[in-house]
Amino acid sequence: MTQATGATPWFRNFRPAPQAPLRLFALPHAGGSASFFVPMATALSPAVDVHAVQYPGRQxxxxxxxxxxxxxxxDRIAEALLARPDGRPYALFGHSMGAMLAFEVARRAESAGVGPAALFVSGRQAPCQDRADDWLPFTDEEIIEELRALDATSAGLLDDPEVQQMFLPALRADYRAVRSHHHRPGPPLRTPVTALTGDADHLCVPAKADFWREHTDGGFELHVLPGGHFFLADRLDEVAAIITGRLLHLSAVAA
Structure with a gap:
């Protein structure tokens, strides 16, 4: 049963785990929605209480x-997250565009004095590796071809004009947001960072993912798993083990 987090429209709790000591706020990729994290919420419950972020304009x-x-x-996600009714510790997980957002949310949360216990960034090169000339899809045709290359959805659905009109508006907006975003240099996070990527992900090769270590003073780990950009779908058990293992370790250190 899906539950909203309080009265906010921003978070979806697909597998409530109210007794878990920590919440994990999960931010989806470009064009993605909160339901992408249903399998992760299932895999992590009841040890971790997963709240998936629902961006405007979808579902x-x-x-x-x-x-x-x-x-x-x-700004908007951080505002909703920091307005939580309880002070339960939390962590952030972001995939692809969601990793960029999770990093920016962590910056804002730390500035407010309530930073996350951990930041997990998946399928996204480090911000310091972004380049102004990095190519991103612009036209609808380029977006569809990029989805084919990433094996993001079945070819039959990509060829269906009605289905295209369902997913293209969100993707247009998200790619526009990513294209116009430029990393703002600043002090490293105090939050520990764990980066994950697929060994066959052309959007996030391990060497560029490793540069996430430059963005934290709180400790860093890099995990390279078999698969492409959406390795999460095929390696969910390993990803869940990495998340729970890292959080247990950080909890033990804090204690």
């Missing part, structure tokens, strides 16, 4: 306009 927020500014989207 039950479809009537709202898509956000096209990544900094503004990070």
């Amino acid at each position: 039950d927020r479809r009537a709202e306009p898509n956000e096209t500014d990544l900094e503004r989207l990070a």
Whole structure:
């Protein structure tokens, strides 16, 4: 049963684990929605209480306009996260575009004095490795071809004009947000960072993922798993083990 987190429209709790000592806020990729994290929520419950972020413009927020500014989207997510009714410790997990957002949310949370216990960044090169000339899809045709290359969904669905009109508006907005975003140099996070990537992910080769260590003073780990950009789907058990193992270790250190 899906539960909203309080009265906010931003978070979806697909497998409630109210007795878990920590919440994990999970931010999806470009074009993605909260339901992408149903399998992860299932794999981590009841040890971790997963709350998936629902961006505007998709699923039950479809009537709202898509956000096209990544900094503004990070502001809005951080505001909702910091307004939680309880002070339970939390961690952040982001995949691809969601990793960029999770990093920006962590920055804002640390500035407010309530940083996360851990930051997990998946399928995304480190911010210091972003380049102004990095190619991103622009036209609808390029977006569809990129989805084919990433094996993000079945070819039959990608060829269906009605289905295209369902997913293209969110992808247009998200790619626009990513294209216009430029990393702002600043002090490293105090939050421990764990980076994950697939060994066949052309969008996030391990060498560039390793540079996430430059963005934290709190400790760093890199995990390279078999698979492409969406290795999470095929390696969920290993990803869940990495998350729980890291959180248990950090909890033991804190204690």
